[in-house]
Amino acid sequence: MAKIERFEDIEGWQKARELTREIYRTTNQREFAKDFGLRDQIRRAAVSVMSNIAEGFERGGDVEFRRFLAIAKGSAGEVKAQLYVALDAGLIDQAQFNQLYHLATETGNLIGGFMRYLRKGREG
Structure with a gap:
């Protein structure tokens, strides 16, 4: 694995x-834009993924980073x-759901893999 010098180098952060x-x-489209509660909540959750990776990296310790x-x-x-x-509220169609769900799964998998890598480095 290449040396990670900035949080922007982390594949999970990029995803x-x-x-x-x-x-x-x-969430800027059609009816979704009008559902302020769900729109804001899903946006906050997505931003939280990026933000927590960056904040943990900048703190400097592997345990806290994990x-x-x-x-x-x-x-x-x-x-x-x-x-x-x-999807259930009809704000996105099945194709949009599938695409975004896959992207969120991929993101979580990359983060999980990185966590395992850091844990092994500490144990090894």
């Missing part, structure tokens, strides 16, 4: 940025749950 961009794009990564991973799960609400 979280993509997720956030897509969530904002989707804690922030766990929060970020949880926020990716929160996005997935809110996508079900949006």
